[in-house]
Amino acid sequence: xxxxxxxxxxxxxxxxxxxxxxxxxxxxxxxxxxxxxxxxxxxxxxxxxxxxxxxxxxxxxxxxxxxxxxxxxxxxxxxxxxxxxxxxxxxxxxxxxxxxxxxx
Amino acid sequence: xxxxxxxxxxxxxxxxxxxxxxxxxxxxxxxxxxxxxxxxxxxxxxxxxxxxxxxxxxxxxxxxxxxxxxxxxxxxxxxxxxxxxxxxxxxxxxxxxxxxxxxx
DNA sequence: TTAGTATATGAATATATGTTCATATATGTT
DNA sequence: AACATATATGAACATATATTCATATACTAA
Numbered sequence: 001x002x003x004x005x006x007x008x009x010x011x012x013x014x015x016x017x018x019x020x021x022x023x024x025x026x027x028x029x030x031x032x033x034x035x036x037x038x039x040x041x042x043x044x045x046x047x048x049x050x051x052x053x054x055x056x057x058x059x060x061x062x063x064x065x066x067x068x069x070x071x072x073x074x075x076x077x078x079x080x081x082x083x084x085x086x087x088x089x090x091x092x093x094x095x096x097x098x099x100x101x102x103x104x
Numbered sequence: 105x106x107x108x109x110x111x112x113x114x115x116x117x118x119x120x121x122x123x124x125x126x127x128x129x130x131x132x133x134x135x136x137x138x139x140x141x142x143x144x145x146x147x148x149x150x151x152x153x154x155x156x157x158x159x160x161x162x163x164x165x166x167x168x169x170x171x172x173x174x175x176x177x178x179x180x181x182x183x184x185x186x187x188x189x190x191x192x193x194x195x196x197x198x199x200x201x202x203x204x205x206x207x208x
Numbered sequence: 209t210t211a212g213t214a215t216a217t218g219a220a221t222a223t224a225t226g227t228t229c230a231t232a233t234a235t236g237t238t
Numbered sequence: 239a240a241c242a243t244a245t246a247t248g249a250a251c252a253t254a255t256a257t258t259c260a261t262a263t264a265c266t267a268a
Contacts, residue, residue: 008141010137011136011137015202018205019130020130022205023136028225032120045244046244052114054227056246058226058227059245060246078235078244093200132256149214150213159258161215162257164217165216165257182266183266185215209268213264213266214266215265216263218259218261219258219260219261220259222257224253226252227250228249229249229251231246232245237242
């Protein structure tokens with residue numbers, strides 16, 4: 001018994017989509033840097049741009065991407081928006097992989 | 105003390121590259137399906153193509169991609185190549201994310 | 209050696225993606 | 239209201255990516 005000749009259980013469309021979107025978010029160096037920074041501390045758009053030497057519009061575009069996937073959130077303080085991590089699981093995924101990349 | 109106003113420690117180039125490559129491998133639906141299948145059982149190229157309804161050349165191209173990153177390996181048996189997982193950490197990353205995608 | 213099967217590869221193509229520039233919107237201040 | 243600052247957005251562009259088709263290579267058996 002259990003000769004591993006059971007039929008293979010395919011991944012359903014929706015799961016496949018969510019999983020690929022999640023990893024796609026983490027596959028771009030700019031987004032990785034933004035998420036990693038936000039994992040350290042809440043930041044405004046301008047702060048992110050300065051800290052990472054990126055154009056403000058680049059940061060805004062990527063934050064919109066991350067916000068659509070609910071990986072980040074923001075709070076408003078006047079004209080300034082402070083962004084922070086909204087999905088601790090994905091941040092854990094990132095930190096885990098950073099750790100793995102460094103130690104082998 | 106520890107007012108969290110220490111300077112932010114940037115990710116180094118090499119780590120950033122490895123991490124983004126790893127996630128890029130996991131960001132495509134076809135590669136996800138291949139890795140998930142190989143996580144269940146060792147398969148030949150033809151078996152993968154049939155099980156997932158993909159063209160043989162599509163499978164070969166993606167296997168080359170995955171092999172370059174050492175995420176899969178193969179053994180030869182005559183003219184047939186049996187592929188299997190070569191990076192359990194990345195498989196764990198995938199399964200973890202599949203589980204997360206399904207349960208929320 | 210010839211034929212047959214399994215896999216790999218290169219070129220072509222279509223599509224997706226990331227960045228930049230210019231400009232719009234939103235909020236606060238005077 | 240006029241102005242300054244912070245952020246968002248749309249269009250244009252260059253580059254990356256995935257798939258397909260055609261064909262090459264590798265191994266096996268007759």
